[in-house]
Every structure is written in C-alpha cells, then in structure tokens.
Amino acid sequence: MIPVREGCFCMRSRGWMALLITVVILAGIAIWLARPSSSLDEAVQASAATVRPDAVFLIIVDTLRADRLSCYGYTAHTTPNVDRLASLGVTFTRAQSVASWTRPSVASILTSLYPTQLGLVEQPAPRDQIFEWREKRGQSSHVLLPNIDTMAEIMQRMGFFTGAFVNQPALNHRRSYQQGFREWFYPVTPDTVIQYDPEGEFTAQGWPTVKDADRGDYALVRTFDVWLGQRAQLPKLFAWVHLLTPHVPYRPPPPFAPPPPPEGSDRKLFKSARYDGEVRTIDDMVGKLLDSIDRHVGLERSLIVFTSDHGEEFHDHEMHGHGHSLHREVLHVPLIVAGPSLPPGRSIDAYVRTIDILPTILDLAGGPPTGHEGMEGTTLAKLIAEDGRIRSVYSEAMLYGSTERSLIEGEYKLMYDQQERACRLFDVSADPDERVDLASEQPAHASAMRRNLESLHKRLTEDHRQIRRKYYETANPTEREQELQRERGLEALRALGYIGD
Ligand SMILES: [Zn+2]
Numbered sequence: 001m002i003p004v005r006e007g008c009f010c011m012r013s014r015g016w017m018a019l020l021i022t023v024v025i026l027a028g029i030a031i032w033l034a035r036p037s038s039s040l041d042e043a044v045q046a047s048a049a050t051v052r053p054d055a056v057f058l059i060i061v062d063t064l065r066a067d068r069l070s071c072y073g074y075t076a077h078t079t080p081n082v083d084r085l086a087s088l089g090v091t092f093t094r095a096q097s098v099a100s101w102t103r104p105s106v107a108s109i110l111t112s113l114y115p116t117q118l119g120l121v122e123q124p125a126p127r128d129q130i131f132e133w134r135e136k137r138g139q140s141s142h143v144l145l146p147n148i149d150t151m152a153e154i155m156q157r158m159g160f161f162t163g164a165f166v167n168q169p170a171l172n173h174r175r176s177y178q179q180g181f182r183e184w185f186y187p188v189t190p191d192t193v194i195q196y197d198p199e200g201e202f203t204a205q206g207w208p209t210v211k212d213a214d215r216g217d218y219a220l221v222r223t224f225d226v227w228l229g230q231r232a233q234l235p236k237l238f239a240w241v242h243l244l245t246p247h248v249p250y251r252p253p254p255p256f257a258p259p260p261p262p263e264g265s266d267r268k269l270f271k272s273a274r275y276d277g278e279v280r281t282i283d284d285m286v287g288k289l290l291d292s293i294d295r296h297v298g299l300e301r302s303l304i305v306f307t308s309d310h311g312e313e314f315h316d317h318e319m320h321g322h323g324h325s326l327h328r329e330v331l332h333v334p335l336i337v338a339g340p341s342l343p344p345g346r347s348i349d350a351y352v353r354t355i356d357i358l359p360t361i362l363d364l365a366g367g368p369p370t371g372h373e374g375m376e377g378t379t380l381a382k383l384i385a386e387d388g389r390i391r392s393v394y395s396e397a398m399l400y401g402s403t404e405r406s407l408i409e410g411e412y413k414l415m416y417d418q419q420e421r422a423c424r425l426f427d428v429s430a431d432p433d434e435r436v437d438l439a440s441e442q443p444a445h446a447s448a449m450r451r452n453l454e455s456l457h458k459r460l461t462e463d464h465r466q467i468r469r470k471y472y473e474t475a476n477p478t479e480r481e482q483e484l485q486r487e488r489g490l491e492a493l494r495a496l497g498y499i500g501d
Pocket of ligand 1: 062063101102103309310
C-alpha cells in the first residue's frame, strides 16, 4: 500500500513540476526574444564556435598546384567537386607548402615542424655533382623520429579512432609516417588495397602502383567508403587520405584524358594538358570522398581539410616536376577547411603555411587552441575570425642536394642558395610569377631578409640537434651507430664548406 500511495504522490508532483518547468521555459523564451538582436547574434555565434566535429578528415592530394583548380581561378577546366568543398568552408588563397617535395612536406603537415627540425633535408651536394651526389650520399634522414608527436598520435590521445589511406610509396610505414594510426591501408597493385598490420609482415608498395596511380587511388577511395561505413558509429573518427594521381607519369583515364596533340605541336603544352586531365580525375575522386563522408557521417558533422604537399613546375622557371625550386608553382598549394563552426564560402588572402594545419585541426576538433607545445604553426581559426593578417613564410627542403631556402615577409620573397651565397628577391604583389629579380636593386632589403632567414635556419638546426640528442639517449646501439656515421658525414661536408653552422 505504501508504495502505491508514494507512487500516486510522485505522479502528482511530477505533473506540477512539468507545468512549472514549462512556464519557466516559456518565460525564458519570451525574455530571450525581447533581447536586442545583436545579443542574439552573438549568442548564436558563440554557440556555433563550440560545435565540435564528430569526424576529422585530412585529404592530401600529392603534387597539386593550387592554380589548376577552378576555385583558385583556373579557367581551362573546372573542378566542381573541390569547388563544392570550397563553397562549404574557408579557402586560403595563398597557402604555401614549407617544402618542395613529398617526404619533408608531409612530415611537416603531420608534425607542425620544419623539415630541418625533423632532419628531413637532403645533405647538400657540390653544384657540379648535384644529381650524382644524391645516389652516393642519400638523404640526411628517411625516418620520423619516434619522439616527435604526430597528428595521429595527438588525435588518438584526444580520443579519436585513427585510420590512414595512403597511396604514396615515399610515405609507407618504413618511413614511420604511420605513427599513431590504428589502421593503415595502401594499394599493393593498382586494384588491390591491403591493410598494414603493425604486428605482421609488410608487403612493399612498388613503383607499378605509382605508374597507375589513378587506379590505385580509385581503389583506395572505394576502401575508404567501406571503412567509413563500418567505423562511422564510433564517436570520434580521424582519417588521412593521401592520393597520388597528379604525380608523374601523367596518364589521365577517359573521360579526363586530353585528345592527342596535333603533329608538330609543343610537347610541353601537351604535358601540361595531361596534368590538367589528372587534376580533373582527382576532382572526380574528391567528389566520391565527399559523398562517402556525407552518406556515412554527414558533411555538417565533419571537419574536412583539403590540401597538397607541393605543386608542379611546367617550365615556368625552366624546370619540370618538383623538388628543383621554391618558386610559386611548387609552393603554392590549395588549402580548404570546412567544418561545423566555420563560415561557408569564405576566402582568406593572408599567407598561411602547411605547418598551420595541425594546430588548426586540434583547435577546431577540441584540442588546445594553440596546438601543441613546440609546434611552429599556429591555429588558423583565429585568422578566420579576424582576416587580413599576413604571416612570414619560410620554405626549404629541395631534392638533389640543393641548399636553396625561401622567405616571404610582407610582399617580398627572398630565395637564398647557401652554397652559391646568392640571393634573389621578388616583389610578389607586383610580380606574382616571380620573374624580376630585385636583389641588385635593393641590396639592403635582400641582406636584411637573408639575415632573418639564416637566423631562423640556425635555430631550426639547433632544434633538430636537441630532438635527435633526446631520442638517441634512449636508442639502441645499432641506431646510435648509424646516427654517429651520419654525423661524421655531415662533419666532413662542413669541413668542405658545403654546410654552414
Ligand atoms: Zn609529393
């Protein structure tokens, strides 16, 4: 009996309580609506800023020049799917890679450190032996040291389940880019994707997959769709997709391949047209990735960062490919960031850098706003709010032993070759194609920028010494011996004057 009476009492109390709560809510709404509209706008903005994504996707397209995308002003063809992503988020129109080729560039994206700090800059070579030298000496390092925090490791600590889909042999797990990923997929043939098992045998990804990069990429995109279907129920998901299609050789499939060139036409132009076909192919894949994300997670619940590791030269400055120079055609990469708390369809013209990607992702995904201690990049979330601030941009890491480095300050860009002790200076606002060298006209300006560049490089070199020292204090004897041999090689080069201190 007592339980029944108590039950009746509770039912009556709950009824009164519900009525009271309803009255309070209605009164609150009436007061809220009576507030000035500016306060309402502020409240909505404040609430939007706290919306965190359920899933984070980093999409890197290897070798993608920003200026071949229609959302970056290209008119020879359109890239409707990348444009669609741009309409959903913020497009950084002057994003710069900090390196000229894959391995150091991607390492910098994943760690927010410069290649010199990571030890991923090639050993310098005598100018007259520059191509042969690489074969003899190799690179200064191929490995991301385990004591350096990567994006995946930090995201994992933040509670994200991490997966990678990487079609690029230069980034396979032997290079240690897999740190922090729970699952790692890559194509071993143009149509076969396997999952790397950290406990099992590794099957090397070979050159055939590069020659058929578009097929490998399509296979990876299909795998990503299946994986996302299985993993979308997890509360926090982070995936990195790295596609290779625009990289040489340019073999766009139908319907994106250009018609054969007329007899006697310029082969260089045809090469560029085939590259355009690859860009249209990769745009098709981006559309499929966006469809997968929308179907399994929801675009409105996802933070998507789209970028490239470097561009590609088409004889803009006499060279073809990448890794040979630090001109705009190599360093200017797309960067589009779309997420639940970001303004759609916005463009920002300030210089930003690929090392800013990691702290931006951490900031927008709920991590510390300034990223992680020791990172060189800074979050772009504040820049999106304030707009217009121009940063200085430092880039380095050439292939074939070149020691050229570049620095953008204000509207000027300095390119400095340490071996040659030679500067070139460009006014990138008046001369965006970097054609007119102003170094002899403005020697004081060039010298001041060179001092800034050298001072930064000296600090980064010392940082790497510290990072390496900390790691090798705990490394095994074999690793330590390898490192000592490398150090002896560097000392010999210093003695010959090929490396500055
Ligand atoms: Zn690359």
